[in-house]
Amino acid sequence: MSLFRPLLVRSLTMVGVFFVVLLMLVLTLGLTGFSDRILAATIGEQLRAERTALAETIRDPDEMEKVLEKRREELEIFYGLRTPWYYRLPRTALRVLTLDLGEARSLRSFDGSNRVFDIVTERVPNSMLLLTTSFVITAIIGVIGGSYLATRQGSWLDRFVSGFAAVSFAIPTWWIGILFILVLSIQLRILPSGGMYSTPPPTEPLPRFFDLVSHALLPVITLVLVSFGPSIYSIRTITLNIAQEDHVKIARAKGLPESRVRLRHILRVAAPPIVTGLMFGLAGSVSGSILVETVFNWQGMGRLYYDALAGTPDENVIVALTFIFTLMYVLIRIVLEVLYVFLDPRVRYTD
Amino acid sequence: MSRANALRVLLRSGPGFGGVSLLCLLILVALYVLLVFPLDFGESQWSNPVVWVDNPKAVPPAWTNTLRREARPPHRIFEGAEPHTVQMARSGPVHSWRFPLTYASSHPPTFLAVTLADVKYEERPPLVLISLKRPDGKQLRIYRHAVRGPREGESGPFLRYGQTPLRVQLSTDEATVTAVQNFLADEFDLRLDGAQIGGRVDRFLFGVPTGDSEAAFAPLTGDYEIIVQAAMREEGDSVGKIRFVVGGAVFGLMGTDSLGRDLARGLLFGVPVALFIGVIAALLSTAIGTSLGIASGYLGGRADITIQRISDIVANVPVLPLLIFMLFIVGPSLWMIIFILVIFGWPGLTIQIRSMVLHLRTNQLVEAIQSLGASRRRVMFRHILPQITPYVFAQLIFGAPAAILSEAGLSFLGLGDPSIPTWGQILEAGFRTGGIYLGYWWWIVPPGLCIVLTALTFMLLGLGIEPVVNPRLRRSPP
Numbered sequence: 001m002s003l004f005r006p007l008l009v010r011s012l013t014m015v016g017v018f019f020v021v022l023l024m025l026v027l028t029l030g031l032t033g034f035s036d037r038i039l040a041a042t043i044g045e046q047l048r049a050e051r052t053a054l055a056e057t058i059r060d061p062d063e064m065e066k067v068l069e070k071r072r073e074e075l076e077i078f079y080g081l082r083t084p085w086y087y088r089l090p091r092t093a094l095r096v097l098t099l100d101l102g103e104a105r106s107l108r109s110f111d112g113s114n115r116v117f118d119i120v121t122e123r124v125p126n127s128m129l130l131l132t133t134s135f136v137i138t139a140i141i142g143v144i145g146g147s148y149l150a151t152r153q154g155s156w157l158d159r160f161v162s163g164f165a166a167v168s169f170a171i172p173t174w175w176i177g178i179l180f181i182l183v184l185s186i187q188l189r190i191l192p193s194g195g196m197y198s199t200p201p202p203t204e205p206l207p208r209f210f211d212l213v214s215h216a217l218l219p220v221i222t223l224v225l226v227s228f229g230p231s232i233y234s235i236r237t238i239t240l241n242i243a244q245e246d247h248v249k250i251a252r253a254k255g256l257p258e259s260r261v262r263l264r265h266i267l268r269v270a271a272p273p274i275v276t277g278l279m280f281g282l283a284g285s286v287s288g289s290i291l292v293e294t295v296f297n298w299q300g301m302g303r304l305y306y307d308a309l310a311g312t313p314d315e316n317v318i319v320a321l322t323f324i325f326t327l328m329y330v331l332i333r334i335v336l337e338v339l340y341v342f343l344d345p346r347v348r349y350t351d
Numbered sequence: 352m353s354r355a356n357a358l359r360v361l362l363r364s365g366p367g368f369g370g371v372s373l374l375c376l377l378i379l380v381a382l383y384v385l386l387v388f389p390l391d392f393g394e395s396q397w398s399n400p401v402v403w404v405d406n407p408k409a410v411p412p413a414w415t416n417t418l419r420r421e422a423r424p425p426h427r428i429f430e431g432a433e434p435h436t437v438q439m440a441r442s443g444p445v446h447s448w449r450f451p452l453t454y455a456s457s458h459p460p461t462f463l464a465v466t467l468a469d470v471k472y473e474e475r476p477p478l479v480l481i482s483l484k485r486p487d488g489k490q491l492r493i494y495r496h497a498v499r500g501p502r503e504g505e506s507g508p509f510l511r512y513g514q515t516p517l518r519v520q521l522s523t524d525e526a527t528v529t530a531v532q533n534f535l536a537d538e539f540d541l542r543l544d545g546a547q548i549g550g551r552v553d554r555f556l557f558g559v560p561t562g563d564s565e566a567a568f569a570p571l572t573g574d575y576e577i578i579v580q581a582a583m584r585e586e587g588d589s590v591g592k593i594r595f596v597v598g599g600a601v602f603g604l605m606g607t608d609s610l611g612r613d614l615a616r617g618l619l620f621g622v623p624v625a626l627f628i629g630v631i632a633a634l635l636s637t638a639i640g641t642s643l644g645i646a647s648g649y650l651g652g653r654a655d656i657t658i659q660r661i662s663d664i665v666a667n668v669p670v671l672p673l674l675i676f677m678l679f680i681v682g683p684s685l686w687m688i689i690f691i692l693v694i695f696g697w698p699g700l701t702i703q704i705r706s707m708v709l710h711l712r713t714n715q716l717v718e719a720i721q722s723l724g725a726s727r728r729r730v731m732f733r734h735i736l737p738q739i740t741p742y743v744f745a746q747l748i749f750g751a752p753a754a755i756l757s758e759a760g761l762s763f764l765g766l767g768d769p770s771i772p773t774w775g776q777i778l779e780a781g782f783r784t785g786g787i788y789l790g791y792w793w794w795i796v797p798p799g800l801c802i803v804l805t806a807l808t809f810m811l812l813g814l815g816i817e818p819v820v821n822p823r824l825r826r827s828p829p
Contacts, residue, residue: 170806
C-alpha cells in the first residue's frame, strides 16, 4: 500500500501532463482553423486528381461539375469537415493514441513509405543512439567527477568546475556543434560535418560501424561537452549536502573505514536524487536533441522536425512528432518515478 | 542587509562584478541602438534587399586584412551630389566629379556599380559619362548613359530616377564589356571575346597582362581616378546624386552575409531585442510563479492542492516541442514566443516559493500580524513577500538566460519573428544557406558569442547575487 500510493500519484501526474499536451494540441489546431485548412487542402488535392481521371469518361462540363460537387460532399463527410472541429479532433487524438499517425504529405521514409509511423520508427533508433551514448558518457563523468569533487570542496578544481557549469548553462549546445563543424570539419577536415554515413556508405559491417562512429563523434562530443559540467556540479552538491549530515559524522566517529562511509553512508543516500537528476537530463535531452540533430544532419527525430518545418511544412508530421516527443518524455518520466520509489524507501512513507 | 551593503557584496565577488559591468555595457549598447536605429529596423532595413544592394556579398570583416598576408581589397563607396567642377561646353554646362582611388590590393575589386538619382532637366536629357584613369596613364570610358527623354504628352521640367534610382552593375553591363574589349585590343593588342570579359571586367580594368596567357592579368596598384561627367543642355539641369561603388572583399566591422547585409548592424540590433526577451519573459514568469507560490503556501487547503497539481503538470510538459508546434500553427511572432515561455516558465518557482512560505507563515511576525487582524492579502503581500524578495530576485535573474537561449533556438529552427532580427535568426540564415560549410565564420561565430555573452551576463549576475540573497553561502574565500 505504502508503495502503491506514491506511484499512483506520480503516474497520474504524468498522465495529466500527457492529456494537457493533447488538449493544447487539439485546441491550437481547432481554434486557429488550422485543421480545417489542412482537410480542405487534402480534399482539394483529391478532387483535382479525380477530375483528370473523370475527364476520360465524362465529356459534358456541366455534368462533370455536378459529379465533382457530389464527390466533394462525400469527401467532406468522409474526412469529417462537415462536423465541427471539437467533435472531430478528439476522435483524431484518440486515433493518434493508438499510434495511427496518418500520412506525410512530402516526407518519405528511407524505403519510400509515406506513413508517418514508418518514418518515425525509422528515426527513433537513430535519435536514441545519439542520446543514449552521450547520456551514458555524461552520467559516468558526472558520477565519478562529482563524488571526487565532493571530497575536494573549495579546491581550485572545485571552483573551476562550478564556474564551468555556470558557463555551460549560458551556452547554446547547437551553437557549440556549429563551431565544431566550422573548426574540425571545414577548416581542419578531421571529422565529417554531418549525416550518419559517408556517401556511398560502406557495405561491410565493420567499416560501416566505424563510419557511423566517425559521424557520431562530433554530435556526441558536443552533447557531452555542454552537459558534463552541470552534471558533475549537481552530483557534487548533492553528495556534499549528504556528507555534512549527522549520520555520516556518526559513521566516521564509529571509526568505519572511509571507503565504507563513502559508499554505504553517502553514495547510497545520494543515489535517488542523483538518479532523478540523471533521468531528468535524459528526458530533457529528448527535446534538446532537436537542435543538435538539425545542426549535424543526424537522421533522427529532431532532424525530422526540422525537415517537416523547413520548406513546405508537413503538418501531419509536425503534429505526430509533437505527440511522440511528449509520449517519449512521459514514458521516461514514469519509468523514473517508479525507479525512484524503489530506490528511495523514504518516499513510501512521506508522500 | 542594507541595500548599499548588498551592492558592495555583489561588486566584491568576481562573478558579481563581471555580471554588473557586462550588464552596464549591454544596456549602454541597447540604449544606443534604440536612439540610432529606427524601431522598424527589421522590416524597413534588415529584410529590405534595396538597402544592401551596394554591399559585397558574404565577405569577412575589414580588420581581417591585418591578419592576412595578402590584403583583400577594401570596399569603397564614392558619393557626389554637388558637382566638383562645372565647365561650359558648346552643348551646355558639363558637371563633373572626380573621385581619386588609391588601389593597393593584389586582388581586383569584386564588382563595380554606379547609381544615378534625381536627374532633372528642362528640355533635352543630359548625357552621363564615366571614365577610369589608370596609374599607367591609360584612360578609358567605361559607361555612357543617355537619360531617357520626354515621353509623349509629358511636359518639363522632367525628373528622372526620383523614386527608383538607376543602378547599373558595370561588371556585367554589355556596353562596359564592349568598352573593355576595345580597350584591351587598342592598348595591349589582346583580342578577347565578350564571354571571356563578361563578369570579370574588374580584373582587366584594374590590371595589366602578365603575358602568361591571353586572359591572365595581374592587378595594377597605384592611383586611379574615376571621372564622372554629366553633359547638360540647360543651366538649371542637374544630377541630384551619383554613387560609384568599387566592390571590396572585406566589409565593415563584422563583414556581410550572402545578401550583403551589414552583420554589425544586425548584431547591434539584437542587443535590445535579447535583453527585452530575457527581462520580460523572466519578469512575467517570476511574477506568476511568486504570486501562485505565496497563495498556495499561505492559503493552503483546496487552493494549495489545485495550484500544486497544476504546477506539477505544467512543470513536466516538454516545452520545446510544444513551442515549435504552437509557433508553427499560430505563425512566428516574438510575443507568442514570450507568451509560451511565460506560461510554461512559472511552476518551478511556485513549488519552491510554496515551501518557503509554509515555513514563514508559522513565524512569530506573521502570527502577530494575523492576530492584529490584517487581511490575508495584506499578510501575503506586505509581510511574506518582502521576506522572500531577495530569493525571488535571484530567480528572476536566472530566468533571463533561459528565455534568451530558447528564443535563439527557436529562431535557429526558422521560427523566429521575421520582422525583428535576432542573433538566432542571423545564425539560422548562415546555417540554412550553407554559410557554415563555406567557412563563413564571421557570420556564425559573432551571433553565437553575443548570445553566450548575454546569457552569461545574467548567469554571473545571479551567481554574484546568490551570496547576498542566501547568507549561508556567504563565507570567506578559502
